[in-house]
Amino acid sequence: MTSNHQQDLVSTRKLVNRFDPNNQGFFGGPSENAVLASIAEVSIQLIQAQKIKHQVTTILAQPLADIEYLTPKVGKEWQRELNNINQNIIQFINNIEKNRAVSRQKIDRDRIQKKVHDLEINIVIAEYYSPLEKQFHQLNKRLIPQSYNTVLQGLQQLDNVITTAPRDTTALTDAANQIKKEIQSAEHIATDVNWINNLDKNQREEIVLHYRATLEGLGLKFLNQDLSNLSYKAQVSTFERELSAQLAEFVTEESDVAITDDAETKIENNLIETSTEDVTVETTQVTTNSIVNNEY
Numbered sequence: 001m002t003s004n005h006q007q008d009l010v011s012t013r014k015l016v017n018r019f020d021p022n023n024q025g026f027f028g029g030p031s032e033n034a035v036l037a038s039i040a041e042v043s044i045q046l047i048q049a050q051k052i053k054h055q056v057t058t059i060l061a062q063p064l065a066d067i068e069y070l071t072p073k074v075g076k077e078w079q080r081e082l083n084n085i086n087q088n089i090i091q092f093i094n095n096i097e098k099n100r101a102v103s104r105q106k107i108d109r110d111r112i113q114k115k116v117h118d119l120e121i122n123i124v125i126a127e128y129y130s131p132l133e134k135q136f137h138q139l140n141k142r143l144i145p146q147s148y149n150t151v152l153q154g155l156q157q158l159d160n161v162i163t164t165a166p167r168d169t170t171a172l173t174d175a176a177n178q179i180k181k182e183i184q185s186a187e188h189i190a191t192d193v194n195w196i197n198n199l200d201k202n203q204r205e206e207i208v209l210h211y212r213a214t215l216e217g218l219g220l221k222f223l224n225q226d227l228s229n230l231s232y233k234a235q236v237s238t239f240e241r242e243l244s245a246q247l248a249e250f251v252t253e254e255s256d257v258a259i260t261d262d263a264e265t266k267i268e269n270n271l272i273e274t275s276t277e278d279v280t281v282e283t284t285q286v287t288t289n290s291i292v293n294n295e296y
Contacts, residue, residue: 055096059109060089066116069167073123081119088112124166128176129158135183143193147186154179208232215239 141148158175219227
């Protein structure tokens, strides 16, 4: 072995003798104490994170649930508002980490809740109210004031449903559909009013004669009455009165038929029960007679 090799061996033995198994830094890594200290620090941070998570999920339970419900409904139009709410939640978490007062946390929570609620209302308005409002503004209030006010009242009712029950899709749909019908009716009425306003004197009489002839023909066909000597208003009233009476009579007849059917059913059931009892009695008598005959 050369002198150089011997010198290297001696140096290596000295290095090994200096090795401390508890000091990994000897090989360039952290010491055992440093590792344990880091683990303890991470453990503390984890506990703190779990504590903060519990605080956040508790105090923000309602806003977080509402956001989960709204997120699938948020399109590009409302993405900015949703992002703003998410930023507020991040700031809320940062404030909890800084041990912000509970009273202040509640104030911040209420602000977030209001933003979430406003977003939900705006989404529902855009879906149900706004399209109908746009059609409503196309109606001529001066031309058809009564029909105009009917639609306006419907919109007010829809607005009340949106405010009080924004997730009641059945109530929202029913209210919206009713307004659609009222708008369609108002549009037809506006067309008729315009048409009447544009008639000259001769045409007006022709229209009156046409409608009277129509009602008079229906009176002969369905009521078997001559309504030609009545005013137009009286003709309409006669139709309402006679048809209501016929409807009431029809309902009464249907009720009588139902009662009769029910009575017949009861009679049939009683006959069946009586027949069954007779058969039972006869069977009992036959059995008794057989027993008696066998005994004698």
